[in-house]
Amino acid sequence: MNEKLDQQLDGLLEKYTELLLGEVTEEHKENVKAWVLYTYIAKSxxxxxxxxxxxxxxxxxxxxxxxxxxxxxxDAHRAKSGK
Structure with a gap:
């Protein structure tokens, strides 16, 4: 994978983490990445x-x-943001 794509995917993961959890930390990003990978494989x-x-x-x-x-x-993020 080239560096540009890697950076763009990281940006996608960062935004997804922000929308999902309300804040972005490296730990949250790594946890969301593991969760996405596991759930995708579990479904496919x-x-x-x-x-x-x-x-x-x-x-x-x-x-x-x-x-x-x-x-x-x-759930906490959704309750706080009223969504």
Whole structure:
């Protein structure tokens, strides 16, 4: 991937994180990136995610905690912004 595309994708991720959570930090961006990747793969190749979850139960629990955290942050942002 070239540097320009990498920067543009980072900008897209940053804006998505801002709209989703109301603020952007590097930690939020990394969490949202992991969440997007996991949920996309879970929808497009469920058997792969099922296998991964079975292979790495601790990682599955970490991912479920991350998903809950993103949902809570999104709910709080929506409540604060009145949306």
């Amino acid at each position: 190749m469920p058997p792969l995610v099922k296998h991964w979850n079975e292979q790495y139960p601790d990682a599955k629990q970490d991912m479920m905690a991350l998903i809950r955290e993103i949902k809570e942050l999104n």
